[in-house]
Amino acid sequence: MAGAYEMLAADYDWMFDDDELANGRAINHPATARLLQRISSTSAVLDAACGTGIDAAALARRGFTVRAADASEAMVEGADARFRRERLAVPVLRSRWADLPAATGERFDVVLCAGNSLVHAAGRDAMVEALTGLRRMARPGGYVVVDSRNWEKLHAERQVVQVASRVVTRAGRRCFVLYAWEIPDRLGDEHIAHLVFIFDNDGQVEPREYQIRFRPFAISELRARLELAGLREVDTDFDTSRDRYAVVTVTT
Ligand SMILES: C[S@@+](CC[C@H](N)C(=O)[O-])C[C@H]1O[C@@H](n2cnc3c(N)ncnc32)[C@H](O)[C@@H]1O
Numbered sequence: 151m152a153g154a155y156e157m158l159a160a161d162y163d164w165m166f167d168d169d170e171l172a173n174g175r176a177i178n179h180p181a182t183a184r185l186l187q188r189i190s191s192t193s194a195v196l197d198a199a200c201g202t203g204i205d206a207a208a209l210a211r212r213g214f215t216v217r218a219a220d221a222s223e224a225m226v227e228g229a230d231a232r233f234r235r236e237r238l239a240v241p242v243l244r245s246r247w248a249d250l251p252a253a254t255g256e257r258f259d260v261v262l263c264a265g266n267s268l269v270h271a272a273g274r275d276a277m278v279e280a281l282t283g284l285r286r287m288a289r290p291g292g293y294v295v296v297d298s299r300n301w302e303k304l305h306a307e308r309q310v311v312q313v314a315s316r317v318v319t320r321a322g323r324r325c326f327v328l329y330a331w332e333i334p335d336r337l338g339d340e341h342i343a344h345l346v347f348i349f350d351n352d353g354q355v356e357p358r359e360y361q362i363r364f365r366p367f368a369i370s371e372l373r374a375r376l377e378l379a380g381l382r383e384v385d386t387d388f389d390t391s392r393d394r395y396a397v398v399t400v401t402t
Pocket residue numbers: 151152155175176198199200201202204205219220221222225245246247248264265266267270271280
């Protein structure tokens with residue numbers, strides 16, 4: 151799945167406004183924010199699905215000792231470029247979640263799989279394997295946080311087109327993003343998100359489309375898989391009415 155991100159990486163940051171780029175995204179959602187407030191601000195944090203490094207950079211600016219990883223080469227390059235530009239000491243590793251324990255001997259107080267990334271571990275076995283890799287990256291008693299879109303809500307509402315609430319203007323260019331979803335009848339079947347970036351280059355409209363395929367899961371399935379991977383839930387902000395949630399777990 152990381153393949154789809156090789157192309158998307160170049161335009162990825164256009165999905166977010168300047169406030170999100172400066173302050174981070176998933177790390178500010180309630181359950182994850184509660185955890186980050188509770189632990190020492192010098193704790194070691196691994197952002198294991200760092201994308202272009204938005205959350206990892208925000209955490210490093212807050213004083214955490216941060217490492218970043220991602221399976222996509224282009225995403226890793228984007229994250230590394232961000233850290234260098236901002237003079238942040240955040241080493242980046244290209245690795246799948248399942249391969250992380252063999253890729254580095256470092257272990258962490260908090261391991262993040264945020265920004266709706268785990269959905270790319272398609273199906274029960276792949277997800278348990280991924281979560282086991284993430285669990286093994288945590289120190290004894292450490293935390294693993296999974297942050298996800300509320301797939302059951304998306305599936306029930308079937309809102310096929312979703313338009314970003316604002317236009318992003320950056321370096322003289324304007325862009326707005328819309329999502330078009332292909333939502334099959336069954337939650338566990340393959341869904342496709344068409345991400346359309348519409349650039350306004352001085353009145354010339356330039357659309358660019360990327361397709362992301364994934365197999366959503368219900369929170370009950372996530373909970374069962376966390377348990378199989380040796381992770382015990384200690385906090386969540388799940389609510390059927392909210393679009394996203396995180397589950398905070400500890401190693402057992
Ligand atoms: C939706 S993006 C989220 C990125 C970032 N956390 C954010 O919030 O902007 C999902 C990320 O998961 C990564 N990914 C997908 N499968 C992966 C895997 N098996 N191991 C590690 N990273 C993976 C992709 O390359 C991509 O960067």
